[in-house]
Amino acid sequence: MTPDAIREGVVQGTGGVQRRAMAKAITLLESTRADHRAQADGLLTALLPHTGQAFRLGISGVPGVGKSTFIEALGLYLIGLGHRVAVLTIDPSSTVSGGSILGDKTRMEHLSVHEKAYIRPSPSSGTLGGVAEKTREAMLVCEAAGYDVVIVETVGVGQSEIAVAGMTDMFVLMQLPNAGDDLQAIKKGVMEIADLVVINKADLDKHAATRAEAQITSSLRLLSQHGNPEHAHHDDRLWHPKVVQISALHAQGVDGFWAAVSEFRRLQTANGRLASRRQQQALAWMWERIDAGLKQAFRQHPAVRALLPQLQQDVAAGRVAASTAARNLLAAQQDQAQAAIESIANQPAPAPSPAA
């Protein structure tokens, strides 16, 4: 299947034809072969004009909080409203161990077999940055295929939450009504980036859920006041992070949740923040990939590989200052390229061939 045929299948196909084209597109985008990568970049650029219409919803929470149950209920509710729903996953555990905290798509029994849903598990190898990149690209494929709600799910361990918040329009944090859980979220810097906090299993202990709601509401207010002075006073044009209670197991509160999401989307579109957030995310993503590429090229450079082991020992043992070692390694990488460039510049013009 050529990249052109894949693009056509994704954008214009339906049913099984479209699904197969999407799978081929995502497989091509995940390939690490250099020739595939060039094709993949071409495909991505061709798909871009068909993307950007979906609402991108990030959902995070610790294992056991009930993400799958909630996303299944939410997805079926949205399909009932006429939406097409894609669910993508970033599972940091799968990148480390090959195992997965989030499991596979069988977690969402009804949603996974629905023709209006597309569920894709986490890429299972590479760094978190690499996995996030593959997920972002898969998101674009889903958008080009006309899925108008894309949910990106992750677990509340590690840096993956920051990555998900960095690729979605709205970041939702799911919490249990347990004392101290909010402190963990604050510590990890996740509470302050949450646009909405969902307290799940509110039916089990209504009293605890209401106490948790009050506590989290107070934390959100304190965090936004200090972090962002413009949030200090209530302004109807701005979104103020809020808390809702649900019971995913009994599909209770899904409508209230979606009403909050819709209000967020309306405000953020009207005040221009949805567009500016996407711009910032795209530029931040570009620089994140550049940083990763620079580090990789540095570590693979022959001069660096030759010097690094001994210098690391010297630095750890206190024989060489860290800053001196860094300068030496950077110079070693740059000198070799620089020497090559200068050598060309100084090359004498080819000797004229002896007169014929």
Place this chain on the structure above:
Amino acid sequence: MTPDAIREGVVQGTGGVQRRAMAKAITLLESTRADHRAQADGLLTALLPHTGQAFRLGISGVPGVGKSTFIEALGLYLIGLGHRVAVLTIDPSSTVSGGSILGDKTRMEHLSVHEKAYIRPSPSSGTLGGVAEKTREAMLVCEAAGYDVVIVETVGVGQSEIAVAGMTDMFVLMQLPNAGDDLQAIKKGVMEIADLVVINKADLDKHAATRAEAQITSSLRLLSQHGNPEHAHHDDRLWHPKVVQISALHAQGVDGFWAAVSEFRRLQTANGRLASRRQQQALAWMWERIDAGLKQAFRQHPAVRALLPQLQQDVAAGRVAASTAARNLLAAQQDQAQAAIESIANQPAPAPSPAA
């Protein structure tokens, strides 16, 4: 003054001779001239065998918490015990605006004129990473000069606290007995790296100070339990972060503070963590400087500078995927060097000169 003479003055000089050599050493280390930098690296390597004997104490807190008053009281107390005390400062405000939240050394009226104290204000230009590097190097100069307690001070705004914690043996967070301040510290990730929390101005409202102590003690316990399972149970060989109350203005609690610091130092030396923390810090410092150098070289590369403005616009406008733009820019930087290297490799051997 040659680098050799500077080294000798720092290590063996006394009084004014030593102070002048220290000033020259730090000036040389702060110079951005390439020839100075080579001399500076030589000096640093020559000083290194004379460093590492001091205890490195980081102190942080928001403006108004009473850092200067406390450090003056502490410094004079330590000199009374026979120590020599150096105070270095990282002020993120001075790097941005040229202005300084922390002000100059006149803040510590008595300590600054004491012959057994050495006070150096924050480097006032460059990125935070650059300022932190200069401060680390100045710290090594102070150690080589025999100062056996080095205090590195910073304000509780921005990333400078993480930088100070990354260059000291013990990180102390100063707090006021105000409700909500601890939440700010948790949010910034500073509470979880604090080895000791000091509540200052405890004399003003003993009740509030005691309430703050209980609150912070509880936060520290929650944070360390979740972050580091080995801290979950009390172990006498390990340090458990604690809280002390002081009144810097009345020099109350300084002895209790120093007793806690001494206990920390004793434990961390015995269990090997002081040494391993320094090793990790040195390696992290090296990689931090390498990252900064790679980014700088990338942004200054002619091919990157030629492509970047248009690509940034394309990415922000959604015409080019961020990952595609990143790959193009990385390839542009690497291709030029690679092409130069290959061009040399493929160069035909010089044409033999025409027969004479």
